Amino acid sequence: MPPNQIASYAAHALKSAPFAYLAPLRLADALDHLAELGEDARVLAGGQSLIPLLALRLARPGVLVDLGRIASLAEVQEREGWLVLGSMTRELQAERSALVARGWPLLGAALRFIGHSAIRSRGTVGGSLAHADPAAELPAVALALQAELVAQSKGRGERTIAALDFFLGPYTTALASDEILTEIRIPSSSGGFSFQEVARRHGDFALVGVAATVELERGRIKGCRVALTGVSDRPVPGSGTELGMVGEEPTPKLFRAVAQQLAAVVRPPSDLHGTAGYRRQLVSVLVPRALEEASARAGVGPIDGGGLSP
Numbered sequence: 001m002p003p004n005q006i007a008s009y010a011a012h013a014l015k016s017a018p019f020a021y022l023a024p025l026r027l028a029d030a031l032d033h034l035a036e037l038g039e040d041a042r043v044l045a046g047g048q049s050l051i052p053l054l055a056l057r058l059a060r061p062g063v064l065v066d067l068g069r070i071a072s073l074a075e076v077q078e079r080e081g082w083l084v085l086g087s088m089t090r091e092l093q094a095e096r097s098a099l100v101a102r103g104w105p106l107l108g109a110a111l112r113f114i115g116h117s118a119i120r121s122r123g124t125v126g127g128s129l130a131h132a133d134p135a136a137e138l139p140a141v142a143l144a145l146q147a148e149l150v151a152q153s154k155g156r157g158e159r160t161i162a163a164l165d166f167f168l169g170p171y172t173t174a175l176a177s178d179e180i181l182t183e184i185r186i187p188s189s190s191g192g193f194s195f196q197e198v199a200r201r202h203g204d205f206a207l208v209g210v211a212a213t214v215e216l217e218r219g220r221i222k223g224c225r226v227a228l229t230g231v232s233d234r235p236v237p238g239s240g241t242e243l244g245m246v247g248e249e250p251t252p253k254l255f256r257a258v259a260q261q262l263a264a265v266v267r268p269p270s271d272l273h274g275t276a277g278y279r280r281q282l283v284s285v286l287v288p289r290a291l292e293e294a295s296a297r298a299g300v301g302p303i304d305g306g307g308l309s310p
């Protein structure tokens with residue numbers, strides 16, 4: 001079947017409701033389709049979240065617009081010191097990228113927590129961000145690294161959305177239905193990083209995950225970012241300034257105090273995987289662990305040593 005041809009599938013052939021399938025070769029054509037079809041169309045990236053939703057009939061788009069043949073969306077590059085990932089960069093491709101490992105190791109560290117390698121070989125960085133699962137790793141990383149997300153539509157052209165403004169709620173982002181997330185741009189960052197997570201089994205979604213970056217100057221904290229996943233309807237950001245860390249020494253006492261602040265403000269869900277109280281307890285354990293590792297990587301370990309709570 002020619003890739004650009006719409007093919008209707010009979011309802012009985014799949015578990016999903018019937019849909020038509022388009023596989024454009026150019027971004028401009030994909031944007032045309034979304035503009036024409038409106039709410040009836042849905043973008044397909046790696047399919048690791050969308051295909052199960054179709055099979056369960058939790059999503060019933062009339063048309064799927066597959067981005068998989070648009071080569072320009074799968075490039076990984078460095079541009080003026082920024083990491084620029086095409087939205088169709090596979091999670092495994094980013095994880096194995098020498099560029100990511102050299103300059104943006106927090107991203108590489110977090111990617112390893114996503115499902116299993118078979119999932120990551122299909123799932124895309126842009127798909128994970130656009131899907132906005134409240135327990136996903138990459139939204140928290142996007143916040144901690146202050147990523148910018150580039151969206152394009154036929155009618156309004158290109159716009160850049162700060163990660164802070166992108167995640168609006170569970171499975172809800174600032175993207176309009178005619179927009180495609182095309183690029184993820186991440187500024188360079190110096191200093192240390194850490195990604196910590198507790199899940200019930202390897203490859204499961206996080207009960208709680210913490211992404212952290214710490215920059216030190218003369219033994220004191222110059223900058224810090226913390227972002228949590230699994231504890232709210234969207235990733236929760238925190239900056240060193242808001243958390244009273246800037247200018248302070250990176251001590252376990254400070255890190256525990258920061259963790260207590262965060263544990264008090266998050267509103268985690270209670271479900272069969274863990275209670276809200278358990279998730280809050282994980283925040284108070286994982287945040288100090290992440291900050292300790294990030295400051296050790298930034299060049300100076302915690303000043304007064306001493307163990308952190310388990």
Ligand SMILES: Cc1cc2nc3c(=O)[nH]c(=O)nc-3n(C[C@H](O)[C@H](O)[C@H](O)COP(=O)(O)OP(=O)(O)OC[C@H]3O[C@@H](n4cnc5c(N)ncnc54)[C@H](O)[C@@H]3O)c2cc1C
Pocket residue numbers: 042043044045046047048049050051067087088113114115116119122123124125126127128130131133135136137138175179180181182203204205206
């Ligand atoms: C068994 C299993 C375990 C998993 N474990 C984890 C885990 O531990 N952590 C985790 O974070 N994820 C996990 N995932 C999900 C995985 O990371 C997915 O790859 C990701 O959530 C969605 O990416 P995708 O490319 O597959 O997107 P798709 O499933 O194709 O799309 C997801 C949604 O995003 C929209 N979308 C996708 N790309 C774009 C774009 N460029 N522009 C606009 N909208 C777009 C789609 O329309 C759809 O609504 C798991 C999945 C499976 C099947």
